[in-house]
Amino acid sequence: MKIAVCVKEVPDAGPAKRMDPDTLRADRSGDRSLNDFDLNAVETALRMKEEAGDGEVVLVSMGPDRALESMRKGLGMGADRAVLVTDEAAVGSDLIATSKVLAKALEREEPDVVLFGQQASDGDGAVLWSAVADRLRMPVISQIAEIDMSGGEVSAKRQTEFGYDRISAPLPAVLAVSDAINEPRFPSLKGIMQAKKKPQETLSLADLGVGADSAGTAGSRTTVSALSDPPSRGETLTIEDDGSGAEKLLDYLVERKLV
């Protein structure tokens, strides 16, 4: 079985995340790492391969060429190789343009399964898997909490707000797993030592036959017109606790008929 896992390099999680007011894009100048949600997808892929007894796990990404450094984490966990689409003309791609590029890269791999994490922790779009599936004309199941690959098809339990959906689909399929599906393994030291030696391929848009006008800002359907801080919360009340803090808080809530 050939499993492709779409991954993304994101700015490190934490309070330092910010938008760049000049480019109106996420500031990616600080420390970066592989999107945490993608680790669940990598883990799912590795378990599928282990259960099947053989197969190949390929990491597929689009980003700056240094993104291979972050992708090494997935290789350290056990993925077999990495494919990175990197091109100046792809900078500024929105979800639509990104899905086009990724779909082309995936077509080239002809995988049985395309895995995604539930979302990327920078843009938090959580729709890329759906757009890619549409372009590949494959069935898609999202927010997967449990997965069963026996019988040549996929059967999955999808988390919803009100319970679970049980969904089956033929292969090949696009599967977006939730972060509740598993505990991603740590890359072992042996895995880390092998990661750099594993095949790592970089492709340009031309390699994929994607025209510069279908990627990057040119290929995007959305534009960011302006950035502004969220509106202030208006009047706030600070209660200093001198022993009657709880009472004052309660009075305040009762006064406004909130309790």
Next chain:
Amino acid sequence: MLSYAFTDEQEDLRQMVREFAQAEVEPLIEDAERDEKFPVEIIPKLGELGLLGIVFPEEYGGIGLDKITECIFVEEMAKVSAGITASVNAHADLAAFPIYKFGSDEQKEKYLPRSIAGEIIGAYAITEPNTGSDAAGLATRADKKNGGYVLNGRKNFITNGTICDYCLVAAYTDKSTRGEGISVFIVDRDTPGFEVTRKLEKMGHRSSDTAELVFEDCEVPEESLLGGKEGAFTALMEALITGRVSHGVKSAAIAEAAFEAARQYATEREAFGRSLSKFQAVRFKLADMATRIESAKALAYKAAWLYSTGRPCVKEASMAKFYSAEVAEYVTREAVQIHGGYGYIVEYPVERYYRDAKLASITEGTSEIQQLIIGKEIGL
């Protein structure tokens, strides 16, 4: 050519250990510190990730990397828990490493693969109730009997004493030559006559087990003699230089954890209408702490580099252990000070760092012993 760059693999290892320590070690600390119980479940997890076999060759299940790489592991673990790191180091540096270095092929086969996989835990016993720095003054005897030996004596302050599966024990086989007559035995925990008499209650490093051991007519076969020959002790003591390098990094890491807590506290806490970090008195303290940590780490990693490249490093290893211990004590003390009253409260981790730091100048060769070695090395 001078380079301070770690390799990509070393950076990836640092990241992995950092994440592992946060996810798997941090949640164990509170109980382990309170109950003074080393969480043994961490050992197989470390083994599975290859972290107990960093410097050991692949034929025993190790990874075959250098001391620098091992130090990165020690540093990131010690930033989270000095106590747990102490037990892990005692297992890898003091028990398994001497077996690798001096053991017979049979001994290596028997102990190394399982130690590296984290299936068994080792300890190392030289110190006695009446002998510490003067190691050659130890009183434990090993007398020949029935083709083997019989051990009699007491050992004190033994890390992993209560949890070990085997223990390296130093004992005199020839009392006529001081020091030279000491041999080392690998004693399995279930050997009759090997008793753990007391678990010691400590000021710091509480998540590491420390015990008093008694050997009373403890009969061991000839095959338990490390390397198959008597008098291995002196060479083994020289090999312990690797532990001193680890301590250089470990103590600096305790200091760094305390510094990081103090830095964060100083930026969040306000006094007289502005954050503590805006006051020059606090800012100078933090700048001083950061500078000392940086130099302690530079010295420790230089020692690790010398060791890794096969260069002599007796002086630098002792300097690293000695200096990092000083830095750890100083920085943790100042970190508590910056925290004010909260620094004295158990809810905040800095008081633990402060207590943990005190061991640095005592364990595995006191600071005074390190200074004696340095003195000799600089030609005095």
